Amino acid sequence: MSLSPEQQAEIDALRANPQQTLRTVAPGMEKHLYLAHPVLDHGFVRVIDYMGDDAAICQAARVSYGKGTKSVQNDEGLIRYLMRHWHSTPFEMCEVKLHVKLPVFVARQWIRHRTANVNEYSARYSILDREFYIPAPEHVAAQSRVNNQGRGEVLQGDEAARVLEILKADSARCYDHYEQMISQDGQQGLARELARMNLPANIYTQWYWKVDLHNLFHFLRLRADAHAQYEIRAYADVICGIVADWVPYAWRAFEDYRMNAASLSAQMVDCVRRMLRGEQVTQENSGMSAREWREFQDIVGL
Amino acid sequence: MSLSPEQQAEIDALRANPQQTLRTVAPGMEKHLYLAHPVLDHGFVRVIDYMGDDAAICQAARVSYGKGTKSVQNDEGLIRYLMRHWHSTPFEMCEVKLHVKLPVFVARQWIRHRTANVNEYSARYSILDREFYIPAPEHVAAQSRVNNQGRGEVLQGDEAARVLEILKADSARCYDHYEQMISQDGQQGLARELARMNLPANIYTQWYWKVDLHNLFHFLRLRADAHAQYEIRAYADVICGIVADWVPYAWRAFEDYRMNAASLSAQMVDCVRRMLRGEQVTQENSGMSAREWREFQDIVGL
């Protein structure tokens, strides 16, 4: 991560200056405000603003006039009920705004989550910084042999070295050429909106991203999952930690009913019932394909 | 408007208890928090929470690290530029959450604005209050003769009296029957989800409504417009006042470039140019239909 001294000074100034508000304040979130949580080699996640807390979820679900007179225990119970029964609108009543610095290929996956607000740094208007994602050696991995869209073993020795060398050299050369093309020193200088096309997908970009808690949970379920590409998962994992501090009840409900939950197909439910009655169930008499059967075994721990 | 003493006490308690935050605070909005602005005979609009201010719009547009070092004058200029050139995403970076009490027929128009978050009081789960919208005499108007979906002159005398009598009597009778049907006194009591179907569309409901500033401006442009039905316009007008206090630069830009702006068709632009060159333009040589020509005359003040 690379914050300039000026940027760090701006962050420090903002954190030094609390103000009074009548709004709901989430103490667990105040401690994160403006700080840059490092992700990958040059990226970060910063909380710029937030709206609501656990109590706000309940307040909206009850359409109440004040904070409600219900006990804290009732709040957690209500939140767990809402999550378990797929009520989405009360979770939409919390909102968070993040400043994220991330490689372009990660940004391209991230933007597919459409129900969010985004302002991205414009490479038509501005000049991008010379910052590229170069994976740490333990993340330079081979194509998976079992999963067409995943990675397998970590590359070793010469092959790993060659990969890192290529990524570094091509990034540097492409950026040098980018600078040469836009330079107005002794020439007109190519339009920035054109020159940017020479930059590879591991260059870093930045954006402000604002999303409600329901849609953020959806993002985290998909992107903090073991099947997500490591580089976006690294961001999702940092955001998970922030959400756990912001809305602890909602976070625990999300863990229990989404992240660590399992979806059993009709056939899987039937097999569990038969097995609990003592029946011997095999893939052959399960009604599942070989692939589903393996997924089932993973879930029930056989 | 009818807040119970308990509701008023909850509001007072919330307003008596400021807390410290590191977030952006909009002083013009703090003064509105939780207060119930009356609308129509029993309705209200209350600000429950907000995120951002004028500076937050600029901060997102610039994807900046802090508040930015730009002058206040620059901020207003940037906001006006963004509004004039239809940049929508920076305005999406502000968010507001309202608690609204409104008649069902107004709620049915309002909900058509889809890009918002809503939690409505559930008449499957709870019992609705005996509160119905009965228009003030100056709003009891005849069907318009020129506009199929509007109202014309205010009704007078017996006809007006009959209307008000019908509305009051039918509301009261339908509610009495609603209560009789759900009563568990000496009978089982009809399910609330069924009994509610006997209630007319002037009964009041309530909801929490959360929306970003861009979509709120879109709502206000359509619903604070002279062609909107008076009853939803009454809500939009109150919200306009709140937004003007919250984000004064954005509000003035919205007034100049949306609310009080005019959209000229290709034909209208052509006519203005010809007229400014001194040409005599009539409907016949304007390329417009009679209806468009009248709309054009309204815009250019002829």
Next chain:
Amino acid sequence: MSLSPEQQAEIDALRANPQQTLRTVAPGMEKHLYLAHPVLDHGFVRVIDYMGDDAAICQAARVSYGKGTKSVQNDEGLIRYLMRHWHSTPFEMCEVKLHVKLPVFVARQWIRHRTANVNEYSARYSILDREFYIPAPEHVAAQSRVNNQGRGEVLQGDEAARVLEILKADSARCYDHYEQMISQDGQQGLARELARMNLPANIYTQWYWKVDLHNLFHFLRLRADAHAQYEIRAYADVICGIVADWVPYAWRAFEDYRMNAASLSAQMVDCVRRMLRGEQVTQENSGMSAREWREFQDIVGL
């Protein structure tokens, strides 16, 4: 259901007139086009148009140039894989447009599904018909004692009769008054946008509703569920039958992985594993609340 002879003639004319197209045609859907499937006492669902079929889901998932050379078996396998692993975008590539006639209180639940396109019959502009939903006797049920937002036993005898009498009489009276208020016979006539507020929520409205298959599945999972209010479930059930004819592979995948699937919380997964290892698990040592434990017992059939 009440189609006038003119309406029926229009439908017959449309069905008598096939045309040639190069687009994908789903034979199972052609047979439904324009026909009014009756729902409740006066409602219906009609398919007005559709886009795509099972093959179109696969074609988009593969971003292919033609229909693809893959076998039909591969198509079903791919669709089941996409559904099981929560891939939503390929299902968004199918679209359906329905004409629905439905009571207002059902419309109010339905409209909460925001990712859809709607044109509703305007009661500001037009006069509503005298058609009200009066439940069949077997659907006039008491408030549930165990579920705050559900219904329990069917009402019997005098109580049931009183309910039906109230609903019929109030509907008729409110509609009579609606007609009196808007009448221009010997008076000016109240604006339609005002008069409509006297009509109860069991009056029928109509709309065109257009939605993609992914969002339609989400609608059906919630509204064809046993916990949905009967009156909206009646519409969802009819649409389920239509979808099963339109995209049979996607429908079966939806049945197996959504409708008849079960979501096990982290605690439930743990209990299943312990039980399959022969451990005695009770609510006390399950980590679940009493309510969750009952839900768990329902799923695993204990």
Next chain:
Amino acid sequence: MSLSPEQQAEIDALRANPQQTLRTVAPGMEKHLYLAHPVLDHGFVRVIDYMGDDAAICQAARVSYGKGTKSVQNDEGLIRYLMRHWHSTPFEMCEVKLHVKLPVFVARQWIRHRTANVNEYSARYSILDREFYIPAPEHVAAQSRVNNQGRGEVLQGDEAARVLEILKADSARCYDHYEQMISQDGQQGLARELARMNLPANIYTQWYWKVDLHNLFHFLRLRADAHAQYEIRAYADVICGIVADWVPYAWRAFEDYRMNAASLSAQMVDCVRRMLRGEQVTQENSGMSAREWREFQDIVGL
């Protein structure tokens, strides 16, 4: 554009095989189906499917049972009225599905239009083709001196030659290295999800993009505008031609009331009125900034 013989054969096969349907058929659109309209050096736009036509817009606006008995003239008048008065939902009743091949930097602008459905070719799963956008010499332009996010004069001579050489050489080298890294010849082969990060933003990708007509018009208004970057405008222009054939009435209304219309601010409206009354209006007494005044002069042709 580069379709392989197999791809062309698939397209020919689809076009050779009309089928019968009861749905609305738009003859102007049938002629486009499946054909690849070339854009830029290797890109294309293909219509894969569509729903609706001009009559379908009117049918939904009227919530009618059949095609309606209104005359064709009425249909065009209604469509113009709907467009002029910002009615959006009837236009949402038409839908189109496109297959687009486009450079990644264009895809990144395009995807910001969120209300659409997208399936993109996956570079995690598949290997990208060696196809890069290299601008034609007349599009290699300098950074604009007046517009921070635009381009100015076309580059000449050596500078232009250097730019094209850089773009070609860097594309080729980065792709060579991409292939070397993923090769499984004598090595494990880097995961595709990692190797893709070495590819610059001028590489071509592909997607299926499905959108309703209202949101497509919004896309075209912004992207077929003179201020849009040339490379995305090239796609928008091709789509404009397709839409004009598909829904000719809606297209003309869009041209008159959006594309060739002008939005006058409150101050501009005031100035037009004053000028038409014969008053001498200058920037100084106009209430506009210098920049707005220039925009005003452009509109009114002074």
